[in-house]
Amino acid sequence: MRTLCTLLCAALASAELVKIPLQGEMKIESRSNKPLKEVMLSGKVFAGEALKLGLKYAPSVTAVPKVPITDFMNAQYYGPVSIGTPEQEFKVIYDTGSSNLWVPGANCSGCVHKKYNSSASSSYVYNGTAFSILYGSGAVRGVCDEDTVTFGGIKVQKQVFAETTAEPGLPWVVGRFDGILGMGWVEISVNGITPVFFSMMQQKLVDAGQFSFYLSAQAWPHKKTSELALGGVDPNHYTGSFSYVPISKDGYWQIHTDSLAIGNETVHSHFDSVVDSGTSLLAFPLATAVRINSKLGCIDAGIECVFEACPDFAKLPNMTVTLAGKPYVLTGEDYILQVQTPGAPTQCISGIMGFPGQLPENLGAILGDVFMRKYYTTFDAANNRVGFALANHN
Numbered sequence: 001m002r003t004l005c006t007l008l009c010a011a012l013a014s015a016e017l018v019k020i021p022l023q024g025e026m027k028i029e030s031r032s033n034k035p036l037k038e039v040m041l042s043g044k045v046f047a048g049e050a051l052k053l054g055l056k057y058a059p060s061v062t063a064v065p066k067v068p069i070t071d072f073m074n075a076q077y078y079g080p081v082s083i084g085t086p087e088q089e090f091k092v093i094y095d096t097g098s099s100n101l102w103v104p105g106a107n108c109s110g111c112v113h114k115k116y117n118s119s120a121s122s123s124y125v126y127n128g129t130a131f132s133i134l135y136g137s138g139a140v141r142g143v144c145d146e147d148t149v150t151f152g153g154i155k156v157q158k159q160v161f162a163e164t165t166a167e168p169g170l171p172w173v174v175g176r177f178d179g180i181l182g183m184g185w186v187e188i189s190v191n192g193i194t195p196v197f198f199s200m201m202q203q204k205l206v207d208a209g210q211f212s213f214y215l216s217a218q219a220w221p222h223k224k225t226s227e228l229a230l231g232g233v234d235p236n237h238y239t240g241s242f243s244y245v246p247i248s249k250d251g252y253w254q255i256h257t258d259s260l261a262i263g264n265e266t267v268h269s270h271f272d273s274v275v276d277s278g279t280s281l282l283a284f285p286l287a288t289a290v291r292i293n294s295k296l297g298c299i300d301a302g303i304e305c306v307f308e309a310c311p312d313f314a315k316l317p318n319m320t321v322t323l324a325g326k327p328y329v330l331t332g333e334d335y336i337l338q339v340q341t342p343g344a345p346t347q348c349i350s351g352i353m354g355f356p357g358q359l360p361e362n363l364g365a366i367l368g369d370v371f372m373r374k375y376y377t378t379f380d381a382a383n384n385r386v387g388f389a390l391a392n393h394n
Contacts, residue, residue, distance in 0.1 A: 016207040018152035019234060022094075022226035023176070024077045024216065046281070046304045050356040053283055053366065056097045057274070057359055076280065077215060077226055077369065078177040081196075082150040083161065084121030090114055090178040094213075094228050095278030096253050096379060097366075099189035101149065101196050102131070103179035105142055105163030113178040116145075116163045123148040131162035133190060141166045144191065151181070151196055152230045154205045160193045183211065183277070183379070187251040197230070201381065206231035209382030213277055214238075215373040217393040238376035238389035245324045247384045248272050255323060255386055257365060260284075262292045263317035271364030273321070275377060275386050279368030282335065286354035288364070292319070293350050296332075303354040310338065310348035319352075321367070328388065334374050 082089045083103065090103045090113075104111040106118070118124045125146040133140045142164035149159040164179075182189070183197050194202070201209045212229040214237035227234060233242070245255040252274040260268040268288055284292070286303065293305035295317055316332025339347045351370040378387040 017232045017234060018154060018206070018230040020079050020152045020228040020230065022077045022079045022215075022228055023091075024226050046353050049279065049281055049283075049353060050303060052097075053279060053355060056276070056278075057355070057363065057366070076177060077277070079228060081181055083116055084118075084147050085123040086121075087150055088114075088116055088120070090116070091176060092179045092181040093177050093278055094181050094183055095276075096183045097274060097276035097278045098180060098182035099184040099186060099195045100131075100133070100162060100180070100182045100191075100193060101159070102133075102140060102142065102162035102164055104167065105165055108142070108164050109166055111164070111167055118145055118147070118163070121147055125158070127160060129191060131164075131190060140164050144193070149196055149199075151200070152228075154200060154230070156196060156199050156203060156205065159196060159199055160191075161196075162190075180278070184253065185251055185381075198381065200230070208232045210378050210380040212237075212376065212378035213372055214376055214391060215277075215369055217373055217391075233376070233378050233387075237392055239392050240390055242378065242387040242389045243324065243326050244380070244383075244385045244387045247386070252276075253379055253386055254363070258322040258325065259320075260288070260365065261320045261322075262295050265295075267291050268364055272362050273323075273365040273367050274363065275367045275372070275379070277369065277372060277377075279366050280370070281337075281351050281353045281366075281368050282370045283353045283355050283366035283368065285359060285364065286356070289352050289354035292352050296336075296350055298348075298350050303356055305350040305352070307336075307348040307350075310346055311336070321365070321371070323388070328371070328375060330371065330374055335370055337370075 076093055078091050078093045080089055081092050104113050104115045106115050108115055127144040127146050129144040131142045131144050142162045144160055144162050146158055146160050149156045149161065182195055184195065186192060186194055186198060189195055197211060200206050208231050210232060212233045214227045214234065216226045227237065248254050248256045254272050254274050257271050257273045259266050290300065293300065296305065297311060298305035298307045313332035313336065319330040319335055321328045335351045337349050337351045339349065374391060375388040376391040380387060
């Protein structure tokens with residue numbers, strides 16, 4: 001009887017799992033008209049990533065963004081969200097490293113993406129609270145609204161979000177996304193706004209208080225569609241079983257990390273990491289990143305490291321991140337980004353980036369998409385933990 005119940009419950013959970021396809025891209029955006037090789041060696045390819053990281057983890061960092069950003073890597077996964085009645089659909093990055101939902105508003109100056117029109121929504125409720133997030137290249141500014149938000153086909157009632165009146169910098173202009181849907185905890189939410197997924201939990205709209213990311217492997221475009229699952233995990237996208245790590249500090253999806261090693265050399269021990277779907281790379285303190293990249297044969301270009309020619313991945317050392325006693329191994333093929341541009345040979349750049357400033361106390365790594373592509377990741381808000389299983393890319 002217990003076995004039958006288990007099977008029925010598993011079937012029910014599977015039926016209620018919400019699966020949202022994600023679109024992805026990775027390319028070099030260039031406005032300088034320089035040859036791709038020169039752009040890659042400029043030391044500015046990760047400038048857009050530096051902006052995002054500086055905002056999330058060290059808002060006082062302003063040194064990197066002061067240089068004009070004309071050439072940069074545009075790597076992102078995004079999907080749909082709708083706001084209002086009738087629904088107005090937007091493309092957003094589902095970002096576990098922040099906690100607010102924002103999209104361009106009707107009065108957004110210089111915004112080139114789709115704009116939310118509150119006057120066209122019968123479920124809109126005025127809020128009017130000022131909203132601002134500081135970026136190095138400017139700021140996202142606007143006002144807070146309340147409306148129905150439809151996420152994965154689920155309608156979240158009376159969700160507070162921001163419609164922007166100003167957005168910063170070229171990376172936002174050329175990005176294929178309209179806004180951000182933050183999936184972090186309320187402790188890091190601007191204005192203390194309840195994040196959308198936590199509103200879904202409060203309104204009992206999901207079967208389980210967890211969501212999971214499958215990020216399809218290189219090279220892009222992908223043969224297999226990336227996916228965000230709401231309310232559980234999708235067994236089609238991982239092999240084996242999950243191993244869980246408890247949240248070590250409220251706010252980010254922050255977990256204790258036993259050690260970080262490159263080859264047989266341990267480069268850092270006993271620190272915290274943030275698992276961040278809105279960061280494309282693996283980010284470490286600059287000295288740690290330089291130490292790792294020095295083992296790879298790439299050319300140091302500031303916060304990044306570029307290869308003259310793509311290396312033999314089999315000859316590169318493995319990187320090992322140990323969490324709760326379990327080693328998670330990344331091979332050279334996992335942590336080297338292969339950038340493909342029409343009419344040009346594939347270029348390779350290390351997916352290991354030096355953080356442009358001081359990370360918060362005891363925070364030693366940002367485990368972004370490079371890590372999450374290898375390991376299917378579930379964010380279990382109901383049990384305050386993050387789970388990992390080997391992703392199934394077959």
